[in-house]
Amino acid sequence: MSGLTLITLPIGNSGDITLRALEALKNGACFFAEDTRVFKELLKSYGIDYSSKSIDSYHDQSVGKVEQIISKIKEGNDVYLVSDAGSPLISDPAFPLVKRVLEEGIALNTLSGITALVTALELSGLPPHPLHFWGFAPRTKGERVSSFKEIKNISGTHVFYESPHRIFESIDSFFSVFPDLVLVVARELTKTFQTVVHLDKSNFHDAKNLIVDKGEFVFLFHMAQVNHSVVFDELKEMIDDYLDHGGGTKKLSKIFSKICGEDAKSIYDKLSRSK
Numbered sequence: 001m002s003g004l005t006l007i008t009l010p011i012g013n014s015g016d017i018t019l020r021a022l023e024a025l026k027n028g029a030c031f032f033a034e035d036t037r038v039f040k041e042l043l044k045s046y047g048i049d050y051s052s053k054s055i056d057s058y059h060d061q062s063v064g065k066v067e068q069i070i071s072k073i074k075e076g077n078d079v080y081l082v083s084d085a086g087s088p089l090i091s092d093p094a095f096p097l098v099k100r101v102l103e104e105g106i107a108l109n110t111l112s113g114i115t116a117l118v119t120a121l122e123l124s125g126l127p128p129h130p131l132h133f134w135g136f137a138p139r140t141k142g143e144r145v146s147s148f149k150e151i152k153n154i155s156g157t158h159v160f161y162e163s164p165h166r167i168f169e170s171i172d173s174f175f176s177v178f179p180d181l182v183l184v185v186a187r188e189l190t191k192t193f194q195t196v197v198h199l200d201k202s203n204f205h206d207a208k209n210l211i212v213d214k215g216e217f218v219f220l221f222h223m224a225q226v227n228h229s230v231v232f233d234e235l236k237e238m239i240d241d242y243l244d245h246g247g248g249t250k251k252l253s254k255i256f257s258k259i260c261g262e263d264a265k266s267i268y269d270k271l272s273r274s275k
Contacts (some may be wrong), residue, residue, distance in 0.1 A: 005080050007095060008087045011116050011216075012191035014045055019045040021111045022046065024080055032058035032069060034083040034092060060093045066100050075108055085216075086115045091135045091161055117159055120145050120186040120218035123196045127222055130156035134263075137170050137219075138161050139159030150257050150264050151236070152177070155223050162217040170219065171199065172208050181221050188215040234258065 007024055010016040017025075026048055033039035036057050043050045058081060058174055073079050081088045081097065088094040101108050117133055132151070137160045138144045151158060162170050167185070174183050183199045185207075197210050235258045242251055253268035258265070 001106050002076050002078050004101045005109040006088050007111045008113035009081055009082055009085055011085045011114055018113045018116045025153050028080045030054045030077045031080045032056050036232045040091045044194045063096050064099050116189050119189045124156045124184040124220045126220055130154050133159045141173055148177040155225050157222045159220045164213045167213055167217050175204050184220045186218045
């Protein structure tokens with residue numbers, strides 16, 4: 001029976017490919033890749049001839065291709081989906097396709113492998129449970145600070161991805177909200193210049209000397225058991241502001257987030273759907 005298979009690729013060191021993934025890359029005929037050029041270079045590095053393979057693109061702007069891929073599978077093709085590195089589902093655009101595949105009752109398989117999320121966690125020295133992964137940090141300072149404040153009442157280890165262009169801004173935003181916590185910044189995982197730096201209030205001002213802003217980043221931090229009296233004070237302040245000045249669904253979702261310990265965006269989506 002034809003279906004969709006997700007293939008997790010190495011995040012840096014090409015030696016991290018799994019045997020099952022390598023077999024699929026060799027024998028698969030129909031591939032969709034985040035960047036076809038990057039994927040072809042990877043195949044070439046493994047000595048795989050791709051001249052007879054169908055290789056098309058599927059990335060953040062390719063959501064319209066979902067139905068095209070569904071049609072290919074229904075025509076009897078086994079389709080393989082890859083991103084440039086890591087899992088095509090984690091902070092990459094596989095989810096809309098996976099959702100449609102399951103809705104159609106199509107077979108779904110995964111050839112899992114290494115991810116930056118787990119690698120960074122293993123190197124961080126932070127407690128592994130409970131674990132909260134938030135994907136890429138928000139782009140603007142205001143959104144980042146707001147996001148950090150929203151998770152102040154959620155205990156556990158929190159993990160974000162970040163680009164080299166905003167890593168120092170994110171570090172500043174983090175310490176503006178959590179001046180007493182330790183921030184672990186992991187860079188270029190599994191690659192030649194892999195580095196893991198622990199920052200706290202004693203050295204975070206030296207971040208630009210300790211960290212090279214090139215490559216891919218993961219940053220992590222641990223929140224101990226929440227001080228509920230502090231959470232209550234913040235919640236009361238938010239409710240008073242809402243009652244005194246009003247506000248829309250977005251402001252209300254932040255209040256509910258404090259109460260439930262759930263991501264404000266998912267609550268916002270639920271509130272929007274219930275209107």
